[in-house]
Amino acid sequence: MNPNATQIAIVYHSGYGHTARQAQAVARGAASVDGVESLLISVDDIDQHWDTLENVEGIIFGAPTYMGSASAQFKGFMDATSRTVFAKGGKWANKVAAGFTNSASRSGDKLATLQQIAIFSAQHGMHWINLGLPPGHNNSKSTEDSLNRHGFFLGAAAQSNADESADVVPPPADLRTAEHLGARVAEVARQLAAGRAALASLKKAA
Numbered sequence: 001m002n003p004n005a006t007q008i009a010i011v012y013h014s015g016y017g018h019t020a021r022q023a024q025a026v027a028r029g030a031a032s033v034d035g036v037e038s039l040l041i042s043v044d045d046i047d048q049h050w051d052t053l054e055n056v057e058g059i060i061f062g063a064p065t066y067m068g069s070a071s072a073q074f075k076g077f078m079d080a081t082s083r084t085v086f087a088k089g090g091k092w093a094n095k096v097a098a099g100f101t102n103s104a105s106r107s108g109d110k111l112a113t114l115q116q117i118a119i120f121s122a123q124h125g126m127h128w129i130n131l132g133l134p135p136g137h138n139n140s141k142s143t144e145d146s147l148n149r150h151g152f153f154l155g156a157a158a159q160s161n162a163d164e165s166a167d168v169v170p171p172p173a174d175l176r177t178a179e180h181l182g183a184r185v186a187e188v189a190r191q192l193a194a195g196r197a198a199l200a201s202l203k204k205a206a
């Protein structure tokens with residue numbers, strides 16, 4: 001861990017590996033920004049990482065959509081933060097946040113999961129970063145390989161055919177969309193960190 005780097009954590013759950021592929025793409029995107037390091041954390045290992053999460057600049061949350069909402073394992077993580085983060089005095093306040101989800105159907109009610117993650121981030125007083133891409137596949141010239149082919153604004157979406165393994169899906173367009181989200185969050189986190197440092201030195205000079 002480079003102490004001068006801006007740290008972005010990606011906290012995710014994946015039952016069968018598909019959302020893990022999406023999470024890896026988000027982490028790649030974040031780490032592609034100069035001066036940023038990304039850290040992938042599965043909710044299965046979360047108890048080893050509560051202290052780490054207090055010290056990162058941003059957290060990008062991801063879960064598969066199961067029965068129209070985040071998976072129960074991810075919800076278990078969300079509920080645990082009531083005790084480990086919220087009750088300790090809002091330890092995640094003012095960090096940047098963003099979200100991603102993956103499911104089998106084109107829609108599959110993924111929007112409900114992204115909304116759930118956005119509300120969760122707001123409860124922690126975090127700054128929500130949206131996807132920042134126009135809808136990718138809504139005209140005759142676009143294709144299934146277009147970035148943001150599912151047309152989400154709130155976060156990154158991926159679709160994994162139910163009969164295909166995580167070696168094959170999500171498809172490249174969805175992984176590139178996930179990379180874009182990681183890079184966007186990392187850039188904003190960098191800007192905020194630099195802005196805070198600049199303000200502190202102005203204050204010192206005054």
Ligand SMILES: Cc1cc2nc3c(=O)[nH]c(=O)nc-3n(C[C@H](O)[C@H](O)[C@H](O)COP(=O)(O)O)c2cc1C
Nearest residue numbers: 014015016017018019064066067068103104105108
């Ligand atoms: C319990 C359960 C519920 C599911 N519910 C949905 C759903 O509401 N919408 C959908 O599109 N896919 C649904 N799926 C399919 C998963 O979202 C899909 O297989 C996804 O790729 C799994 O990601 P994972 O491998 O990271 O767990 C469900 C799968 C499971 C196991």
